[in-house]
Amino acid sequence: EAAVTQSPRNKVTVTGGNVTLSCRQTNSHNYMYWYRQDTGHGLRLIHYSYGAGNLQIGDVPDGYKATRTTQEDFFLLLELASPSQTSLYFCASSDWTGVYEQYFGPGTRLTVL
Amino acid sequence: GDSVTQKEGLVTLTEGLPVMLNCTYQTIYSNAFLFWYVHYLNESPRLLLKSSTDNKRTEHQGFHATLHKSSSSFHLQKSSAQLSDSALYYCALSPQNFYFGKGTSLTVIP
Numbered sequence: 657e658a659a660v661t662q663s664p665r666n667k668v669t670v671t672g673g674n675v676t677l678s679c680r681q682t683n684s685h686n687y688m689y690w691y692r693q694d695t696g697h698g699l700r701l702i703h704y705s706y707g708a709g710n711l712q713i714g715d716v717p718d719g720y721k722a723t724r725t726t727q728e729d730f731f732l733l734l735e736l737a738s739p740s741q742t743s744l745y746f747c748a749s750s751d752w753t754g755v756y757e758q759y760f761g762p763g764t765r766l767t768v769l
Numbered sequence: 770g771d772s773v774t775q776k777e778g779l780v781t782l783t784e785g786l787p788v789m790l791n792c793t794y795q796t797i798y799s800n801a802f803l804f805w806y807v808h809y810l811n812e813s814p815r816l817l818l819k820s821s822t823d824n825k826r827t828e829h830q831g832f833h834a835t836l837h838k839s840s841s842s843f844h845l846q847k848s849s850a851q852l853s854d855s856a857l858y859y860c861a862l863s864p865q866n867f868y869f870g871k872g873t874s875l876t877v878i879p
């Protein structure tokens with residue numbers, strides 16, 4: 657069974673704060689993704705990576721940085737958090753992009769006051 | 770560019786009635802995959818079914834969908850809605866990268 661974990665599960669910060677969301681997958685998958693989910697917008701891709709040290713820009717990258725330190729670990733960084741970044745964040749992994757199923761983590765609910 | 774359209778944002782159905790959630794897409798790639806993901810409250814989104822074969826019905830857990838390349842559609846159907854089907858449903862396209870639609874929130878009422 658594919659496994660993707662995220663931490664923290666909930667986070668509250670203030671405007672201008674620094675936040676790091678963590679994701680780990682134990683599937684030996686090459687691809688990892690960060691999405692945000694908002695009502696009326698669905699799942700929107702922020703950044704993704706196809707291996708350690710690689711980073712690809714998604715559809716809504718502004719205000720976000722990401723880093724893939726190992727095949728297992730993918731981090732999303734908000735260096736100056738804003739209220740517009742209040743959202744539910746999902747990490748996912750897949751063997752290869754395209755054909756293969758994405759496995760999602762449990763999500764991190766971020767609130768920026 | 771590549772895109773997915775789910776016209777209905779919210780669908781409310783009475784238990785026992787048929788379900789049909791619409792999905793149309795746009796892509797230049799003839800070998801693209803289409804997916805339906807389901808997201809139950811307080812769970813992770815997960816794959817419901819997928820297809821890349823034209824005019825072939827794909828089924829899983831009582832749901833089915835047929836990819837029609839001529840009309841660029843991949844509608845999700847079920848013959849009889851159950852209360853437990855209440856969830857957020859995403860259609861997704863993958864010619865190379867993944868493109869999710871905005872999702873359709875299905876609520877089934879008694």
